[in-house]
Amino acid sequence: MHLPSYRGRFAPSPTGPLHFGSLLAAFGSWLIARQAGGKWLVRIEDLDPPREVRGASGEQLRTLERFGLVSDEPVLRQGERDAHYRQALDRLLASGDAFECHCSRSDLAGSGGVHRACVAGARRADPAIRLRVPDGTRIGFDDRVQGAVTQDVARDVGDFVLRRADGPWAYQLAVVVDDAAQGITEVVRGADLLDSTPRQIFLQRRLGLPTPRHAHLPLVLDADGRKLSKSLAAMPVDGNDPLPALRAAWLALGQQQAWPACDSLPMALDAAVRAFESDRIPRTPPTALAALHNAAAIDAA
Template identity: 45%
Template sequence: MLSHEVKQSDALLNLRSYVGRFAPSPTGPLHFGSLLTAVASYCDAKANYGQWFVRIEDTDIPRIYPNSEAHILSCIDAFQFEPDAEIIFQKDRFEIYEQALEQLKQFDAIYACQCTRKMLGSNHIYAGTCRDLNLEFADQAIRLKVTDQQICFEDRLQGRQCSDLQHELGDFVLKRRDGIISYQLAVVIDDYLQGITHVVRGADLLDNTARQIWLGSLLGYPSLSYMHLPLAMNDQGQKLSKQNLAQALDIAQAPKLLQQAILALGQPAVELNQPRIMLQQAVQQWDVNLIPKGEYLTGTYL
């Protein structure tokens, strides 16, 4: 078995300027779990004298929830986050993603797939059914080839992570039959084009990381630093999510919610004040070592 090792350390990555991001998907309004990611990514970037960008990941157009993009933008304003660049929207960037697919096609790294969900059944490991059929790309799903090798990386919070894509997932989709660009492709392309060096996000995205490392390596992109945060839970023991109808952030309660997020991340309390002042104090006190370990936070959040 081959091994694809992502060797990285904060010391090495800090030789490059720190560029972080908050990249919510508008499939529903922002909730407290989203706020945790925004606060952690912002504080980590600013504590390292870096930049912090906001990107709206809205490639899955049929799933965009009405007014959710407006809610995201209003939350950025209400919590007084200060992005260091203009906010970008992935739905405006499909031509860029198509160019990347063309590049991968030239590498013989992708192929057309005619398999439907009904044909695949419940098996989540794709068996490579269409890999050698040389189907035309038009009106078909596009899959990325994976090989039998371990992909390992050191998560700053969760520790060493390893995955074998071939045995755990199989070749995965970069573009759906209906033309929708997958999250995996769009996030890798945009992280590269925006010069992102550090990714801070929820632990629910941890199992996507190996796929993104593999795709980035095929395109010759530099490796990134990853930190996956523990997830906030509701009183039913479910992670806060749009699917579980997590309560939308109330911008009228921004200072109170911000204080709650800072404490949930294990950080010292800040004085209840304007969100901008609270964030400045949180940045000054920021300590990654205080963030709770594991994939879930104790306690419940609405």
């Protein structure tokens, strides 16, 4: 099957309604995909049922639709892809790249949680599965926004979990398998996941999968410098009045050209795609509250 040259995605977890930080990631990834003339996909990362809020994924998708951000292909749900993750894990176990680990968190407390060797004699009925990371494993990549990034995966991360001891699949395995399955050519997401990228690249190499390009958008912080999703300022965006929040996201993405003066959402989005300059995306944005305040000032002018 022929795939277009660019395929991007937005992958929210169904732990609550979309807040401004989520909208920034969705809008930024959508703009980059649209300007490249490619596809924009939505994936629901529902790997951790205890954290999932009932009905949240449906509400997230409805909110995205109200903002004019609609997946170009059927939405993929990680909760339905157990067999694909199992197949990848079996390959890694068969090659010796993955192994059972009986270590508990307390066993690894002395090393700051970095696993380099299993604790002798540790046994548990439900071992985790980890990826073996040889000493000296350093991974580097060039990020569209953050620039050159290098990490000593062995020293800073260690042998990382692919399947948790309590059963759920680890994010690192699922995201690698799904990005390959969906033919993603560039991963555009928040900078809170920048640290995860080197281990995902290492895992892609172990599985013989392609490595997409990356663009890690600046985190949206509240006035106290906290990540918005963990802040009291993380109020849901209003899908019934999308233009003010889109204007704020436009500013937080560093765009200097004025937000298109259109009352029609489709016309505003089309104009935004034409005017968007990805090289203006900052590594560090204004706070969410500042961005919203600036957008409100524009509306009042």
